[in-house]
Amino acid sequence: MTEERPGRIERRLAAILAADVVGYSRLMGLDEAGTARVLREHRVVVDALVARHAGRIVKTTGDGLLVEFLSVVDAVECAVAVQAAMAVRNEGVAPDRRMLFRIGINLGDVLIEGDDLLGDGVNVAARLEGIAEPGGICVSSSAYDQVRGKVAVEFADLGEQSLKNIARPVRAYAVVGDSLGGDTRAAPAMRTVQSVPHLSIVVLPLSNIGGDPAQEYFVDGVTESLTTDLSRMVGSFVIGRNTAFTYKAKHVDLKRVGRELGVRYALEGSVQRSGNRMRINIQLIDTETGNHLWAERFDKPVADLFDMQDEIISRLAGSLNVQLVAAEARRAERTPDPNSLDLYFQGLACANQGWTPEHMTKARAFFVRASILDPDNIEALVGTAMADAMSASGHMTDERVARFAAAEAALSKVLRLVPDHARAHMYIGFVQISNTPVVGLVRPLMSPL
Numbered sequence: 317m318t319e320e321r322p323g324r325i326e327r328r329l330a331a332i333l334a335a336d337v338v339g340y341s342r343l344m345g346l347d348e349a350g351t352a353r354v355l356r357e358h359r360v361v362v363d364a365l366v367a368r369h370a371g372r373i374v375k376t377t378g379d380g381l382l383v384e385f386l387s388v389v390d391a392v393e394c395a396v397a398v399q400a401a402m403a404v405r406n407e408g409v410a411p412d413r414r415m416l417f418r419i420g421i422n423l424g425d426v427l428i429e430g431d432d433l434l435g436d437g438v439n440v441a442a443r444l445e446g447i448a449e450p451g452g453i454c455v456s457s458s459a460y461d462q463v464r465g466k467v468a469v470e471f472a473d474l475g476e477q478s479l480k481n482i483a484r485p486v487r488a489y490a491v492v493g494d495s496l497g498g499d500t501r502a503a504p505a506m507r508t509v510q511s512v513p514h515l516s517i518v519v520l521p522l523s524n525i526g527g528d529p530a531q532e533y534f535v536d537g538v539t540e541s542l543t544t545d546l547s548r549m550v551g552s553f554v555i556g557r558n559t560a561f562t563y564k565a566k567h568v569d570l571k572r573v574g575r576e577l578g579v580r581y582a583l584e585g586s587v588q589r590s591g592n593r594m595r596i597n598i599q600l601i602d603t604e605t606g607n608h609l610w611a612e613r614f615d616k617p618v619a620d621l622f623d624m625q626d627e628i629i630s631r632l633a634g635s636l637n638v639q640l641v642a643a644e645a646r647r648a649e650r651t652p653d654p655n656s657l658d659l660y661f662q663g664l665a666c667a668n669q670g671w672t673p674e675h676m677t678k679a680r681a682f683f684v685r686a687s688i689l690d691p692d693n694i695e696a697l698v699g700t701a702m703a704d705a706m707s708a709s710g711h712m713t714d715e716r717v718a719r720f721a722a723a724e725a726a727l728s729k730v731l732r733l734v735p736d737h738a739r740a741h742m743y744i745g746f747v748q749i750s751n752t753p754v755v756g757l758v759r760p761l762m763s764p765l
Contacts, residue, residue: 326428330384331391331421333371335398336360337379338450339417339579346413354415355379357562361401361576364559368578369394374433382442384433388462389422395419395453396469396491402632403451404575416451420444423458440486443479449490457487514657515640516579518555519543521564522596525588535587538596538628542583545633549640549641555579574603580647581609581640594618598632600639610639624710642667656690659683663699667706669705676707695732698740709750720751 337343344352347453359381366373366383369390374382384389385391398417406414422444424437436648440456448454455463460471472492489540519542524535540557547554555577563573570582585598596614601607612635614628645665663682669675686696708719727744730737 327435330426330433330437331386331388331423332426332433332438333383333385333391333395334420334438334441334445335383335395335417336382336445338418338683340379342592343413343415350351350663351415358402358405358415358424360559360562361405362398364555364577365394365397365401367556368553368736374431380439381427382433384426388421388459389466391421392453392455392463392467392469392491395421396467398453399453401576401578407572415733418445418448418450419453420446420448420455421453421459422456424456425464436482437588440479440482443482444477447474447477447479447488447512453491455491457489457490460487461487513547514580514644514661515552516554516574517552517581517583518544518560518577520568520573520582520584521548521561521584522584523565525586528589531587531589538587541629542632542636545629546636550638552640553579570601570603579603581643583636587749589618592618596628600636600643601645609643610635613706638668641668656686656696658694659689660688660693660696660699663703666698667703671706671710673707676703676710679703680707694734694737697726697730698737698743701730701740702743705747705750709746720747722749724751738759 337355340351340355359376360757362381363373369385370387371383371390371394372384374384378380383394385394393401399419402415402417406416420441420443422437422441424440425435426433426437427435432526442452444456454474455471464471469491471489474488477488478485487732519539521539522535524531539560543554543557543560548553559577570584573582574580580600580603582603583598584601585596588595594614594616598612598614599608600610602609612632614631638654641661641664644658644661648654648662651658654662659682663679663686666675666682680700683696683699683703686693687700690696704719704723704726706721708716724744724747727740730740731744734740
């Protein structure tokens, strides 16, 4: 018989972020209920930033939290985003009432116990948090070695630090930046490096004009459905419903919301019922400039509210997809060094303008450039195939057979990599139907989105 081995302790290498509120007990003494409320509101923002940077919250301890990341770069960029958001949220708050976080980050070996993490890898992060400046970030040398040159912040070498209950000294580095005054010293550097995803948007809860409680479920339903539909869009980052609803019934500065949540766009609006008619106003805003990019109004007789909601969401989501792509394309045009995703959105914006030889040629050129910059950009490959298929089916080229063959080869490659890619399935079906002698010319009816 084979002798059973004793249970093996599981370990892994992880980037650990430890955060804690500075002077939390003092703040609770000044205003217990108010401090607890503000912390809850801050945590909603922090949780959203952690999720965006692919972190896992291991545990929370009142005013602190412990987060695990697979990437040290993600951990540092998340810390930078958190401190930037907190700096914005503390604007206009009296210095003695500001809620400031200290953050420590370490890359080390950790012990796994269920969902919990233990060991020196965790303890070092917690001790580094303790020596960080209020509003600042302190990282270990093991973390610094991995992020140096990969994140757009500067570090100050703090030298060897003797940390409580840690056997050996740990070399530490602090994120530095120009002072804003008070204790938020790192905020300016953090604010400038906070990365904002393409097509990032928050759907703010629609206002129920008139305040009819019976209307509230319909208003919230439109908000939630829009959030869900926009999240299906390729390349989009949509703030979750729970985070967005923390702004419900509040007058908010959309520029500030954009900085707090790290989004480029905000969707706001209102619903008003008068007699047997329903009016819905929607506006798309650029949170960087505060400019209105697009607006739409629905004025309809009230019938079945759920049918009406479906119709509104369908029309809004389709229009918003086109408007957001166009906005991203305009941003990319102003970018001196566009990346693969920038080029993809420029190509998609060209394709959205219509199935003409000029638009298809320009769109294809953008998609090809995007693929050259990033061969793993699946959407750019689908875009190239779409442009080839539409050009061939619409007799916009003398190389119909070659274009159909190129489109089918590209789409087959996509489906080998992503078997459930819906648009790739749609376009390969279109290619196979259009490229049969019996059917001949098929007028393209689908949207490139």
